[in-house]
Amino acid sequence: MAELSLDRLNALLEPQFLEVLGAFDCTHETSFPTWARTVVLLGPREPGFWPHLKAQPEWGGDDPVDHWSRRVIGRLACDLGGKARFPFGGPPYHPFYQWALRTGRLWASPVRLLVHGTQGLMVSIRGALVLRDRLELPPPAKPCDGCAQPCVTACPVGALGAHGYDVAACHAFLNQPEGADCLSGGCRVRRACPVSQGYARLAEQSAYHMGRFHRAG
The missing domain is CATH 3.30.460 (Beta Polymerase; domain 2)
Structure with missing residues (x-):
């Protein structure tokens, strides 16, 4: 074969x-x-x-x-x-x-x-x-090179940034009315990425995963 x-x-x-x-x-x-x-x-x-x-x-x-x-x-x-x-x-x-x-x-x-x-x-x-087969892929360009990195400051409560992820702070924010946008549209940090904005993922899908993440927390 x-x-x-x-x-x-x-x-x-x-x-x-x-x-x-x-x-x-x-x-x-x-x-x-x-x-x-x-x-x-x-x-x-x-x-x-x-x-x-x-x-x-x-x-x-x-x-x-x-x-x-x-x-x-x-x-x-x-x-x-x-x-x-x-x-x-x-x-x-x-x-x-x-x-x-x-x-x-x-x-x-x-x-x-x-x-x-x-x-x-x-x-x-x-x-x-x-x-069992060898499969090689051509190397692409790294998307973060030359990027302004809006993801670093996108979290409204600083729960996710260059320092890492404060999961408790994230859940606490999602419990507030101000967190509704993150629950319905997906994490703002993920959405802030310029490459993410060109990817055709439905907000409904992001909301589903955010809802499961928050319930599990």
Whole structure:
């Protein structure tokens, strides 16, 4: 069988509104199977991801996003003769943040959240494919280079900035009427990123995740 190409993988991902966020070589690493050569990180492809997901059988149940991700990415991994890994389901958890940095296509932003070249601070990793094939991606330009970095000062209460994340302060603000905009439209820090503003993620999707984050806190 011919080695998996990026074009073929993208064709398999397109019907599920997923895209390749980045990849790295994992050959001979003991934390992966001996046959593994590449780890590919996957995330939502916009526009269209949220309406597609809401039309799936998992919607309406508990944790529909995670259950859908497990079914779709798990099946794709099996079809490709690989394995799937997910950023949920722990502890223990797989080191997705470190994996993302290894791809050279996601970076630590000035506020320490991951930032992507086309998705900005709205980037979301739904899972990873551990593949038998080598898959190389061309390196993109880092989006933070030359940026005015409005993300650093965007949080109205300074809960998220260059110093890190004060989760308690964030939840306290979301409990106030002034926090309604963050709950309904998504985190202002993520929205402040110029790259995020060009990414077609629906406010409804951001509101869903913010609501779950706040309830869990």
